[in-house]
Amino acid sequence: MTSRPTVAIESEAQQIIDRYHEMSDLDLAAEAGKVCRQVHGEGVLLRGLIEFSNRCTRNCLYCGIRRGNHHVQRYSLSEAEIRESVRVGFQRGLRTFVLQGGEDPLWSTTDIARVVEWIKDYTCGEAAVTLSLGIKSRRCYALLRRAGADRYLLRFETSNPELHSYLRDGISLARRIEALKDLKDLEYETGTGYMVGLPGESEWTRVRNALLARELKADMVGIGPFLPHPQTPLAGSPQQPLSLTLRAVSLVRLLLPRCHMPATTAAGSLDPAGREKALSAGANVLMPNLTPTIYKADYQLYPGKICLDESGVKCIGCLSLRVKTVGRRLDFSIGAAL
Ligand code: SF4
Numbered sequence: 001m002t003s004r005p006t007v008a009i010e011s012e013a014q015q016i017i018d019r020y021h022e023m024s025d026l027d028l029a030a031e032a033g034k035v036c037r038q039v040h041g042e043g044v045l046l047r048g049l050i051e052f053s054n055r056c057t058r059n060c061l062y063c064g065i066r067r068g069n070h071h072v073q074r075y076s077l078s079e080a081e082i083r084e085s086v087r088v089g090f091q092r093g094l095r096t097f098v099l100q101g102g103e104d105p106l107w108s109t110t111d112i113a114r115v116v117e118w119i120k121d122y123t124c125g126e127a128a129v130t131l132s133l134g135i136k137s138r139r140c141y142a143l144l145r146r147a148g149a150d151r152y153l154l155r156f157e158t159s160n161p162e163l164h165s166y167l168r169d170g171i172s173l174a175r176r177i178e179a180l181k182d183l184k185d186l187e188y189e190t191g192t193g194y195m196v197g198l199p200g201e202s203e204w205t206r207v208r209n210a211l212l213a214r215e216l217k218a219d220m221v222g223i224g225p226f227l228p229h230p231q232t233p234l235a236g237s238p239q240q241p242l243s244l245t246l247r248a249v250s251l252v253r254l255l256l257p258r259c260h261m262p263a264t265t266a267a268g269s270l271d272p273a274g275r276e277k278a279l280s281a282g283a284n285v286l287m288p289n290l291t292p293t294i295y296k297a298d299y300q301l302y303p304g305k306i307c308l309d310e311s312g313v314k315c316i317g318c319l320s321l322r323v324k325t326v327g328r329r330l331d332f333s334i335g336a337a338l
Helices: 007-020 025-040 079-091 109-122 138-147 161-167 173-185 203-215 242-255 265-270 274-280 312-324
Strands: 043-046 048-053 096-101 128-132 151-153 189-196 220-225 329-331
Touching: 007 203, 007 242, 025 242, 025 274, 043 312, 048 079, 079 096, 079 109, 079 312, 096 109, 096 151, 109 128, 109 138, 128 189, 138 173, 151 220, 161 173, 173 189, 189 203, 189 242, 203 242, 220 242, 220 265, 242 265, 242 274, 265 274, 274 312, 312 329
Parallel strands: 043 329, 048 096, 096 128, 128 151, 151 189, 189 220
Antiparallel strands: none
């Protein structure tokens, strides 16, 4: 895989644009929703999210916790706070825990490995551990895998190489793809994803995003709308409608029927019914936020994030009601890659 689109990808991207361009939002969502139900059933898998550190050495232009944002109150959970969040989630029935943070050098790989080992011990191996810690060396990924980590999320955000370098603090798309390949080689269940509606993005970019996710053989693909954060250099960028994101969710569902796809909190932040709409358009996962409530407001990669005052357990109750409105039910199983 190179960061440059091949002729074959260009040609397939054109075919996809030709095929889906004329389809209405509703027809596309209906087709993707049907495929989702055939492959994944009515259940909506739950992943308990723990945002354990908002410290980050990177300066991605769109991100509310970029190192250049001096308005953010920085925090890191203690290991005891992480353990308590896991205990609460496990007792409520969750069987996947996602440890997510910025690229924080104060958390060593060994420290994270110790937390992973604790979760696997505490849950007697019944729960999966997903890490989302950004780019690390293959050696670090291997150490974390040996500690018991099952899954890793590393979104590429855009398949446009120039846009990627510009938005992501000079990190090349090729470097991110290399990291994703390392994760695959190490037999992680691998998640990736992207934003929709970034400044400088075209319909071509969006189709190539989906094709890149397929080329990477992603087990999970998270797609959320770009929401311009007022404390970033992209403040004042236009807000694109949620429908663009929903079309992207549907396209990935049609290209990658077996992958797991969250109905993202970002979609719910742009539109109060955004997550329900994403579920109807092909998503099959929700991520209740187990981070202690006192920290939630300080982890805003995008503005207007919802559910900042609710505990993770309360979120599960709310999600249970919400999924019923679209004819679905919560599924507390581990939800491994298919
Ligand atoms: S997107 Fe991730 S790597 Fe970039 S600044 Fe935000 S937390 Fe850091």
